[in-house]
Amino acid sequence: xxxxxxxxxxxxxxxxxxxxxxxxxxxxxxxxxxxxxxxxxxxxxxxxxxxxxxxxxxxxxxxxxxxxxxxxxxxxxxxxxxxxxxxxxxxxxxxxxxxxxxxxxxxxxxxxxxxxxxxxxxxxxxxxxxxxxxxxxxxxxxxxxxxxxxxxxxxxxxxxxxxxxxxxxxxxxxxxxxxxxxxxxxxxxxxxxxxxxxxxxxxxxxxxxxxxxxxxxxxxxxxxxxxxxxxxxxxxxxxxxxxxxxxxxxxxxxxxxxxxxxxxxxxxxxxxxxxxxxxxxxxxxxxxxxxxxxxxxxxxxxxxxxxxxxxxxxxxxxxxxxxxxxxxxxxxxxxxxxxxxxxxxxxxxxxxxxxxxxxxxxxxxxxxxxxxxxxxxxxxxxxxxxxxxxxxxxxxxxxxxxxxxxxxxxxxxxxxxxxxxxxxxxxxxxxxxxxxxxxxxxxxxxxxxxxxxxxxxxxxxxxxxxxxxxxxxxxxxxxxxxxxxxxxxxxxxxxxxxxxxxxxxxxxxxxxxxxxxxxxxxxxxxxxxxxxxxx
Amino acid sequence: xxxxxxxxxxxxxxxxxxxxxxxxxxxxxxxxxxxxxxxxxxxxxxxxxxxxxxxxxxxxxxxxxxxxxxxxxxxxxxxxxxxxxxxxxxxxxxxxxxxxxxxxxxxxxxxxxxxxxxxxxxxxxxxxxxxxxxxxxxxxxxxxxxxxxxxxxxxxxxxxxxxxxxxxxxxxxxxxxxxxxxxxxxxxxxxxxxxxxxxxxxxxxxxxxxxxxxxxxxxxxxxxxxxxxxxxxxxxxxxxxxxxxxxxxxxxxxxxxxxxxxxxxxxxxxxxxxxxxxxxxxxxxxxxxxxxxxxxxxxxxxxxxxxxxxxxxxx
Numbered sequence: 001x002x003x004x005x006x007x008x009x010x011x012x013x014x015x016x017x018x019x020x021x022x023x024x025x026x027x028x029x030x031x032x033x034x035x036x037x038x039x040x041x042x043x044x045x046x047x048x049x050x051x052x053x054x055x056x057x058x059x060x061x062x063x064x065x066x067x068x069x070x071x072x073x074x075x076x077x078x079x080x081x082x083x084x085x086x087x088x089x090x091x092x093x094x095x096x097x098x099x100x101x102x103x104x105x106x107x108x109x110x111x112x113x114x115x116x117x118x119x120x121x122x123x124x125x126x127x128x129x130x131x132x133x134x135x136x137x138x139x140x141x142x143x144x145x146x147x148x149x150x151x152x153x154x155x156x157x158x159x160x161x162x163x164x165x166x167x168x169x170x171x172x173x174x175x176x177x178x179x180x181x182x183x184x185x186x187x188x189x190x191x192x193x194x195x196x197x198x199x200x201x202x203x204x205x206x207x208x209x210x211x212x213x214x215x216x217x218x219x220x221x222x223x224x225x226x227x228x229x230x231x232x233x234x235x236x237x238x239x240x241x242x243x244x245x246x247x248x249x250x251x252x253x254x255x256x257x258x259x260x261x262x263x264x265x266x267x268x269x270x271x272x273x274x275x276x277x278x279x280x281x282x283x284x285x286x287x288x289x290x291x292x293x294x295x296x297x298x299x300x301x302x303x304x305x306x307x308x309x310x311x312x313x314x315x316x317x318x319x320x321x322x323x324x325x326x327x328x329x330x331x332x333x334x335x336x337x338x339x340x341x342x343x344x345x346x347x348x349x350x351x352x353x354x355x356x357x358x359x360x361x362x363x364x365x366x367x368x369x370x371x372x373x374x375x376x377x378x379x380x381x382x383x384x385x386x387x388x389x390x391x392x393x394x395x396x397x398x399x400x401x402x403x404x405x406x407x408x409x410x411x412x413x414x415x416x417x418x419x420x421x422x423x424x425x426x427x428x429x430x431x432x433x434x435x436x437x438x439x440x441x442x443x444x445x446x447x448x449x450x451x452x453x454x455x456x457x458x459x460x461x462x463x464x465x466x467x468x469x470x471x472x473x474x475x476x477x478x479x480x481x482x483x484x485x486x487x488x489x490x491x492x493x494x495x496x497x498x499x500x501x502x503x504x505x506x507x508x509x510x511x512x513x514x515x516x517x518x519x520x521x522x523x524x525x526x527x528x529x530x531x532x533x534x535x
Numbered sequence: 536x537x538x539x540x541x542x543x544x545x546x547x548x549x550x551x552x553x554x555x556x557x558x559x560x561x562x563x564x565x566x567x568x569x570x571x572x573x574x575x576x577x578x579x580x581x582x583x584x585x586x587x588x589x590x591x592x593x594x595x596x597x598x599x600x601x602x603x604x605x606x607x608x609x610x611x612x613x614x615x616x617x618x619x620x621x622x623x624x625x626x627x628x629x630x631x632x633x634x635x636x637x638x639x640x641x642x643x644x645x646x647x648x649x650x651x652x653x654x655x656x657x658x659x660x661x662x663x664x665x666x667x668x669x670x671x672x673x674x675x676x677x678x679x680x681x682x683x684x685x686x687x688x689x690x691x692x693x694x695x696x697x698x699x700x701x702x703x704x705x706x707x708x709x710x711x712x713x714x715x716x717x718x719x720x721x722x723x724x725x726x727x728x729x730x731x732x733x734x735x736x737x738x739x740x741x742x743x744x745x746x747x748x749x750x751x752x753x754x755x756x757x758x759x760x761x762x763x764x765x766x767x768x769x770x771x772x773x774x775x776x777x778x779x780x781x782x783x784x785x786x787x788x789x790x791x792x793x794x795x796x797x798x799x800x801x802x803x804x805x806x807x808x809x810x811x812x813x814x815x816x817x818x819x820x821x822x823x824x825x826x827x828x829x830x831x832x833x834x835x836x837x838x839x840x841x842x843x844x845x846x847x848x849x850x
Contacts, residue, residue, distance in 0.1 A: 064724065068725075137720050141719070141720070143681070144681065231696075276598070302694050304696055311627075322616070326608065332573065335577075338584050338595055340584045362566070370625075371559050371623060378718070445685060446720075525597075526595050527596060
């Protein structure tokens, strides 16, 4: 019978201060987890409100101005407060040092500072957005954002602050991965989740400063009246779009690369099979990170940028699609001759494969110049983005959350409720967003408070799906929280996986391992050794 | 030129629509094929290799490479995307290059309506009337924030900017009324910034022009521009008979290449003319001194439009 170790990181120190000022990467990971889940809940409530308003054309529950604020809040909260920090700062923080056999990250104090900055920036941004009724959308395009009377300055200041938390986490991970690996753990024996986090960290460190500079220029323009983006002062609004997407396109890879890393772990573990094409997956992460800096202009095919620039950006966009495709096929090939089990994390991995493939393929329509002209700024883009980000990143995040939940708490969640929950989420998601592809192709522009009659039925369908999805998430919250207190003890290695974090107790001791582990086999050597499952 | 509504796209109504739709459906079928392969792979492999026992005995195959397979799934998608890229590029060029015989309509966007100025001086709001089978060039600018001119039936969309002109064009192939929507978020009434394109026969269009009831001003942009050319004293430095004065002559220059002081050259187009009026020191024609004052604040957009229309009319 499994037992919870008497002393572990959860009870080694007591009191609220031992959490708020902890230097333990596991506790900081959990602090981040609670914070981003609060952001996810908040953003989710806004999403439901948006879908309620769009049930019918014209006014349903709110005025146009309120609606514009709500979709701005939904976008900004989900992007900056939830999905960018989601996997690296919570799961990554907790698992990365254990995966490489380290006691902690390289800079524990910087890690704590990163969370404090995140909290400060997040609260600042949310308060200024709701109190200042910002209605620019999360992209805050100029000159709309420089001429609106709402408190854009405060909101962008919040985003500026949040950027530092992201940079600090990235910097910390880069140094940790370079310097803190256990004896015997060479680069090509690192788990692929670590590779995903490494590629992500590079983008975080290199791209985030550009966002910081951009919002700073925006603030300077509004406060000091220096003409940079506003044509009334001699600026150029399209310049803002270039700056903005120079960060925000690489940022979508900040969001997806760690998710891809999780999927590699899940598929290998639950098919009990050596990962197919390890180096191809690892290098494709780096390739994606590099090319992601060169494709920002595909957001601007109809912005008035030169046709030549558009053609080059279109070509590079197709180039970045290929490494993602290679990953999909590698994961499929990993299943071949495996011993596949359908535990909940694996169901999330399958959902990821299904939804992310649709998300990737619909990206072709948008990367292609001629079809993008029709589809740009319609619901097709909204649907594509949600398939990649929710169908991709969020599915991977929840897959990882279920996978490591027993490691976090030492206790197991209820498998049946977990399967019911993912069924609701998966079905609800497809109803919500497949209908938005159709809406977009038929010409429904995004960010519309009202719409023409011909779009009524598809909008209704989409709203209906959002309720099913919400039910799935509510069920999940209940059984996961229940498991923390009442779940059966999971044991050290409930899934029979080979990476380092399963060699320590669940939950781990404060210093992660009783003694520094030595690497004796690769992370996916299921052809040599099969660890025993503890449940 | 498929004008019927299909499962995924709205009815088409322009010469370009059929070409966009063909490419769109090609990508649809290619995507379905690839998705089918992935889905089949997931289902087949997970049924074939499923394991029920909680504790699984025995190691599994260590296969982790297959050069042929890996080359295949890298190269085949690469070929596919290259085809799609080139196809998309070709159609996009057709969308971008305005036919020479196009009639020009000036589009002005502002919160939250569209106005259209015709060559004959007619002005309409929220209704663009065009003749069937004639290419129409839209020269667009905004009075406030960025808007985007979107006609789903014509498969065209172009952002409309406050500080420069943008262009798009179409040739309608079917009589009818089509939606114009603003596709770039522009504030409270963004979703109400709707208008219509009314496509009529050549004869009806002529009649409509002659009725001319919706004229905003009594003179055409060209005549207005000619008047401004005098009242704003442009004639003191610029001739219109091909001879140089303090500044270059202005007749017959549109579309020509011109060398600049320093290095480089420009094609003289609407944006260059606008820049030369509002920021005359930005690009100086080779052989001339930077002495022209800026007309920023002395001319409103409509007047700049009119001056440009006048300069373009000079042969």
